[in-house]
Amino acid sequence: MDKQDKDLKDAGLKVTQPRLTILRFLEGATQKHLTADEIYRQLNEGGHEIGLATVYRVLAQFEAAQLIHKHVFDDGSGRPAQACYELAVDDHHDHMVCVDTGEVIEFYDPQIEARQEEIARQHGYDIVDHALVMYVRRKPH
Amino acid sequence: MDKQDKDLKDAGLKVTQPRLTILRFLEGATQKHLTADEIYRQLNEGGHEIGLATVYRVLAQFEAAQLIHKHVFDDGSGRPAQACYELAVDDHHDHMVCVDTGEVIEFYDPQIEARQEEIARQHGYDIVDHALVMYVRRKPH
DNA sequence: ATTTATGCAAATAGTTTGCACACGT
DNA sequence: ACGTGTGCAAACTATTTGCATAAAT
Numbered sequence: 001m002d003k004q005d006k007d008l009k010d011a012g013l014k015v016t017q018p019r020l021t022i023l024r025f026l027e028g029a030t031q032k033h034l035t036a037d038e039i040y041r042q043l044n045e046g047g048h049e050i051g052l053a054t055v056y057r058v059l060a061q062f063e064a065a066q067l068i069h070k071h072v073f074d075d076g077s078g079r080p081a082q083a084c085y086e087l088a089v090d091d092h093h094d095h096m097v098c099v100d101t102g103e104v105i106e107f108y109d110p111q112i113e114a115r116q117e118e119i120a121r122q123h124g125y126d127i128v129d130h131a132l133v134m135y136v137r138r139k140p141h
Numbered sequence: 142m143d144k145q146d147k148d149l150k151d152a153g154l155k156v157t158q159p160r161l162t163i164l165r166f167l168e169g170a171t172q173k174h175l176t177a178d179e180i181y182r183q184l185n186e187g188g189h190e191i192g193l194a195t196v197y198r199v200l201a202q203f204e205a206a207q208l209i210h211k212h213v214f215d216d217g218s219g220r221p222a223q224a225c226y227e228l229a230v231d232d233h234h235d236h237m238v239c240v241d242t243g244e245v246i247e248f249y250d251p252q253i254e255a256r257q258e259e260i261a262r263q264h265g266y267d268i269v270d271h272a273l274v275m276y277v278r279r280k281p282h
Numbered sequence: 283a284t285t286t287a288t289g290c291a292a293a294t295a296g297t298t299t300g301c302a303c304a305c306g307t
Numbered sequence: 308a309c310g311t312g313t314g315c316a317a318a319c320t321a322t323t324t325g326c327a328t329a330a331a332t
Contacts, residue, residue, distance in 0.1 A: 014331065016287060036322080051289045056322060058287095072215045072274070073224060079220065081213060082321065096261065099269050107260055115253050116275055120237065123248070125277035128240050131215070132273045134257055136266035155306065157312060162328095177297080192314045197297060223296070 011065035018050050022058050026068065026087050033071065033084045033104045059085055073097050073133055074105075094132040105136075152206035159191050163199050167209065169226050174212065174225045174245045199227055214238050214245075214274055235273040246277075 004023045008015045025043055026034070034042075040055045062068040063085070072083045073095070093113075096105040112132065120127045145164045149156045166184055167175070175183075181196045203209040204226070213224045214236070233254075237246040253273065260267045 014286065016330070018288070049289095053290075053323075054288055058219065060323095072213065074213045096264065096266060098266070105264060105266075107264070109193055109256055109260055112253050112256050116254075116273075119248055119250055120275055120277050121280075122275075123246060124280050125237060125246075126280050127276075128276045128278050129277040130273070132257075132271070134261055134266075134271040135269045136261050136264075137194070137269050139262075139265050139267050155311065159313070190314090194315075195313055196296075212297095252299070 007067065011062075012067065013061060018054050019058050019061075021048050022055065023062070023067070024049070026085070027129055033086050035082045035084045056062075062128070071095065071131070071133075094134075096134045096136050097133060099135050099137055101138075148208065148224050152203075152208055155204060159195050160199050160202075162189050162191060163196065164208070167226070173247075174227050176223045176225045178223070181228075182202070187203065212236065212272070212274075233274075237275045237277050240278055 004020055004027070005015050007023065008019055013019060021043060022039065025039065031038075036052070036055050036059055039059070040050065040052045042121075043050050043055075059068065059070070063070050067087055068085050069088050070083050070085050072081050076083050091108065092113075093106040093108040096107060097103070098105070116130060117127060145161055145168070146156050146237040148164065149160055153162070154160060162184060163180065166180065166189075172180075177196050177200055180200070181191065181193045182193050184196075200211070204211050207229055209226050209227050210229050211224050213222050214225065215222050232249065234249040235253075237248060238244070239246070257271060258268060
């Protein structure tokens with residue numbers, strides 16, 4: 001039993017061809033943040049026949065199992081927002097999206113994290129989740 | 142010429158009935174964050190005949206003119222994300238959304254703002270915009 | 283053998299757009 | 308009168324779902 005096989009079982013998911021294929025693809029991908037459609041297209045172009053609906057279903061399951069995280073970066077440019085997915089890793093981080101190139105940069109700042117907790121607490125709330133996205137542009141020169 | 146009238150002209154928008162109606166509605170609304178559909182429904186129930194498409198178009202124009210801000214709170218529960226809009230005011234703020242009630246709480250934290258600038262700078266970027274949303278739950282007891 | 287997963291096509295939800303007509307200046 | 312704005316219905320996009328078939332245990 002290999003690693004991905006075990007990961008799926010641990011997540012309570014039956015080990016099926018599509019799930020294995022998608023999980024392996026995500027782990028091997030050069031790009032960390034991928035849309036459902038990108039995953040679908042790249043797999044099929046690579047000879048793996050998987051339906052788009054299945055990609056969505058599997059991603060939803062992976063997300064529920066915390067194997068991956070889903071992000072909805074409102075690209076600001078209006079137009080329909082596409083969700084993207086990335087493999088879950090132990091360390092939490094937030095994102096910067098370059099409005100010119102679409103490039104996604106990850107970062108983590110303990111001060112910000114701490115302030116968030118503090119602010120929620122002051123209002124009488126616990127944080128369930130949070131999303132911080134900075135839309136940025138490469139500084140001239 | 143009243144205030145809303147002037148606001149529209151200043152934004153470079155012709156003063157039309159739907160635009161005035163929507164702007165006044167937003168300024169008079171008890172709820173600060175409204176979806177396009179809520180605005181559409183409430184106006185029509187209030188006797189103002191406005192098409193949904195027009196509501197969307199006007200909101201898009203208002204957003205472009207910085208009269209309002211658009212938010213896409215990924216309610217986490219999966220399902221299609223609906224955008225909501227709020228009147229732009231001078232002071233910037235971020236949001237907390239209660240995952241149980243959908244309630245939206247606004248907050249502002251200078252430390253977080255400063256850190257964001259700093260982090261972007263360190264990576265060689267300027268911040269164009271940013272969105273911080275904390276999904277929270279009322280603290281037990 | 284049974285249960286769960288998959289693929290396809292059709293359905294959905296929110297939002298956008300084409301076009302004929304109405305409005306604002 | 309002229310250029311925009313509006314309403315309606317049809318189009319679109321991303322995503323979900325129903326259903327018959329195919330896998331996995």
